[in-house]
Amino acid sequence: MSNRQRRAPKPYRRPKKDPARILAYEALRAVDERDAYANLVLPPLLRKAREDGRFTARDAALSTELVYGTLRRQGTYDAIIAECVDRPLREVDPPVLDVLSLGAHQLLGTRIPAHAGVSATVELARAVLGDGRAKFVNAVLRRVTAHDLPDWLDRVAPPYEDDPEEHLAIRHAHPRWVVSALWDALGGEREDIEALLAADNERPEVTLVARPGRATPADLLADAEAAASAAGETERGPDAPEAERAEALPGRWSPWAVRLTEGGDPGSLDTVREGRAGVQDEGSQLMALALAETPLDGRDSRWLDLCAGPGGKAALLAGLAAGRGATLLASERQPHRARLVARALAGDPGTSAVIAADGSRPAWRPGTFDRVLADVPCSGLGALRRRPESRWRRGPEDLAGLAAPQRALLTEALRSVRVGGLVAYVTCSPHLAETRTVVEDVLARGGAEWVDARPALSGVPDLGPGPDVQLWPHLHGTDAMYLALLRRTA
Numbered sequence: 140m141s142n143r144q145r146r147a148p149k150p151y152r153r154p155k156k157d158p159a160r161i162l163a164y165e166a167l168r169a170v171d172e173r174d175a176y177a178n179l180v181l182p183p184l185l186r187k188a189r190e191d192g193r194f195t196a197r198d199a200a201l202s203t204e205l206v207y208g209t210l211r212r213q214g215t216y217d218a219i220i221a222e223c224v225d226r227p228l229r230e231v232d233p234p235v236l237d238v239l240s241l242g243a244h245q246l247l248g249t250r251i252p253a254h255a256g257v258s259a260t261v262e263l264a265r266a267v268l269g270d271g272r273a274k275f276v277n278a279v280l281r282r283v284t285a286h287d288l289p290d291w292l293d294r295v296a297p298p299y300e301d302d303p304e305e306h307l308a309i310r311h312a313h314p315r316w317v318v319s320a321l322w323d324a325l326g327g328e329r330e331d332i333e334a335l336l337a338a339d340n341e342r343p344e345v346t347l348v349a350r351p352g353r354a355t356p357a358d359l360l361a362d363a364e365a366a367a368s369a370a371g372e373t374e375r376g377p378d379a380p381e382a383e384r385a386e387a388l389p390g391r392w393s394p395w396a397v398r399l400t401e402g403g404d405p406g407s408l409d410t411v412r413e414g415r416a417g418v419q420d421e422g423s424q425l426m427a428l429a430l431a432e433t434p435l436d437g438r439d440s441r442w443l444d445l446c447a448g449p450g451g452k453a454a455l456l457a458g459l460a461a462g463r464g465a466t467l468l469a470s471e472r473q474p475h476r477a478r479l480v481a482r483a484l485a486g487d488p489g490t491s492a493v494i495a496a497d498g499s500r501p502a503w504r505p506g507t508f509d510r511v512l513a514d515v516p517c518s519g520l521g522a523l524r525r526r527p528e529s530r531w532r533r534g535p536e537d538l539a540g541l542a543a544p545q546r547a548l549l550t551e552a553l554r555s556v557r558v559g560g561l562v563a564y565v566t567c568s569p570h571l572a573e574t575r576t577v578v579e580d581v582l583a584r585g586g587a588e589w590v591d592a593r594p595a596l597s598g599v600p601d602l603g604p605g606p607d608v609q610l611w612p613h614l615h616g617t618d619a620m621y622l623a624l625l626r627r628t629a
Contacts, residue, residue, distance in 0.1 A: 166206045241263070352489070428455070430510055511556045517541060521566070565622055565623075574621040599615065
């Protein structure tokens, strides 16, 4: 009998289950299978994992980085993985592709050593896919390690001179149509659009808002500092993303804003848990503040939020209105979102009300209100930093279905306000088809005029020629919010 025949088979070794990577995989599967959003899926998964006492702050930081980093650069990683597999990418099972993408991000987008990234991802594949498909994952990732990210980008992206939009799309992980739309809205040269696309791929700060009449920014800063001190230094490990201790800072532009650097946890703050403050991008705060602070002749006692869900802008407006003796009516078409608005307004010092109603078929008489916010449903292309997966879900055809509702809602907003009253048309999108084109189409029917929105954002730079305003992540550190202020004239 030969030595080979006498050799005993190796005992089977169970895969090592890394809780941080398994949680990241579960979050990606939820995003893929249920069209869920990572910013909604990930927090409850992290909370549940922490409850067992074995999931550390290091694990949470790593899971968060893996989920968001993988989603942001999904298009780039797909192009690289496609060069490393022996079949069309569409023929790779989605769960396998999710594991490969997680591995690619560890190898190309973090400081995790290559051998550790491959080994950990193969162990993840064994745990969630089985040993057979883990071998495929191992083979593909070893091909990925043949080059670093800059070298891969040179290989998979066409030269800028040959195809500028496709070059930028692959290098900055945005669909080509999104690159084209953002470039049209932004204008400028190559360095301008590259700065915007790069900003979309940066992790945004957590921004909070102190709700007027319920908390002050000073209260929120003190609460955030106390929570950070109690938490102490964040636990770190060799494969967790670098970070410093969370710090609370005043907002850049909004007097009601507080920023938590390095991803501080807003759920740890008493002011947030009690509803006296909320999580809200500073750009969104500026939209509500611009409507509230623009001078108005005559009566100023009745305000309306036409599309109020989930309630962030409504809560800010309600507090500002109450401080002037005015009231806010918050209207939201979807009942479950109306309940979120009611929760955000609970404890409001004024007499604000919430109703479930279709803003395009209003339940109030024309000319009822003095100020109206129309924050209309849109593509969400302005919030790609916070919802990176949305860039891969949307297509240019989706905008066609939004055009009619946007025009209808702006039309009804103008009917709802009295003559001389103000309407703020707001979208979390810079796409021209959702912004100035909508406003110009509605204004062409007569009965309203532009109001220069720039004075209402005093101190904010780079607001353009007006009269409308477009905020940008790379210029203002906010979501790409659009604002048009209109006055009803007839």
